[in-house]
Amino acid sequence: MSKTVDLPRRGFLGAAAVTLATAPFGLPQAARAQTGLSKAPALPLTTPGTHASFAPVKQVNAGVLNIGYAEAGPATGPVALLLHGWPYDIHSFVDVAPLLAARGYRVIIPHLRGFGSTSFLSADTMRNGQPVAIAADMIALMDALNIRNAVVAGFDWGARTADIMAAIWPDRCRGLVAVSGYLIGSQAAGKQPLPPEAELQWWYQFYFSTDRGRAGYQKYTHQFARLIWKLASPQWKFDDATFNRSAAAFDNPDHVEITIHNYRWRQGLASGEARFDDLEKRLATAPAIGVPTITIEGDANGAPHPEPSAYASKFTGRYEHRELTGGIGHNPPQEAPTAFAQAVLDVDRR
Known part of the structure; x- marks a missing residue:
């Protein structure tokens, strides 16, 4: 059984939806292509959890x-x-990276600001969780590594970051893979009230808007993250070792401040940086994305997410939507690594 309610806060300025779906556990499959992209040779099936670590x-x-x-x-x-999401880290891609590397890709998986070993160069820099700031970080990373363009793929915060990159800097994005599709929003959209059932899905966003919520997340960071994992991927049977590998990234000294600022900014309760004002004006128009794109949705995603039909028209280049079946939740690269890696290869197929 699925439940759908209006949810513009999660995505762009028009109507979107949240679906809470469950399905019998099984192997993920890609389905429901809307327009054709040529396919790369199929990857060998990798069991989730095959790999546990990266090189240093x-x-x-x-x-x-x-x-x-x-x-x-x-x-x-x-x-x-x-690009990983919140509250996750680079280990979401620990099984995806070897699959892409074996096909000749240089795979880069950064810790977003506030996660892992990523740190600010100056104590005076604002600890800004504004989504466009995170996207600008990734452009700066590409510049630092002399990367002209890349296939950019992500989920949750990572998908939003990838969407913004593709919309604002399309010349740097050779292709896009975005879980839950078009997630570009604005403070104006975030201020709009939603039906009560939709608001309920954002309970943590309201919690974070309070002093108690900030103190609670500071005190119970790991417990909070584990709860989000369970709610967002109700059929994902991760073990303690899997969670603990990622939870170490939340011990970053800026993690709580970045997290709280991100959600408060989205509701218009915190200011961003003036240097991003012009970019925010462009994003507030819900710009179309013209780079080749594959969007992905898990059939058991327990996190708020829009219906594919709500955002399909925002992708004006070569485009395909894939639904992953078999109980796949909010973190497809870790729950269904073969399907996620295949999408990266297929979107880059010329």
Whole structure:
């Protein structure tokens, strides 16, 4: 049984929806293509959890940050930039990276600001969780690594970041893979009231708007993250070791401040940085994305997310939507790594 309610806050300015779906557990499958993209040769099926770690994380100064990132594959290969969400980390892609590396890709998986070993270069820099700031970080990372363009793929905060990159800097994005589709929003959209059932799905956003919520997240960061994992992916049977590998990234000294600011900014309760004002004006128009795109949705995503029909028209280039079946939740790269990696290969197929 599925339940759908209006949810413009999650995506762009028009109507969107949230669906809470469950299905019998099984292997993920890609389905429901809306327009055809040529397919790359099929990847071998990788069981989720096959890999547990990356090579040692590298560091590079980029923009206002010193960014920690995992890397796999040949240095001269086409680049796949993989972006994690909240509250997750680079280990969401621990099974995806080897699949892409084996096909010749240089795979870059950065810790977003406020996660893992990524740190601010100056104590005076605003700890800004504004989505466009995170997208600008990724452009700065590409510049620092001399990467002209990349296939950009992500989920949750990572999908929103990838969407913004593709909309504002399309020349830097050779292709886009976005879980839950078009997630570009604005403060104006975030201020709009929703039906009560939709508001209920955002309970943590309201919690974070209070002093008690900030103190609670500071005190119970790991417990909070584990709860979100369970609610967002109700059929994902992750073990303690899997969670703890990612939870270490939340011990970043800026993690709580970045998280709280992100959600308060979305509701118009916190200001961003003036240097992003012009970009925010462009994003507030819900710009179309013209780069080749594959959007993905898990059939058991327990987090708020829009219906594919609400955002399909926002992708004006080569486009396809895929539904992953078999109880896949909010974190497809970790729950269905083969299907996610295949989408990266297919969107980059010329």
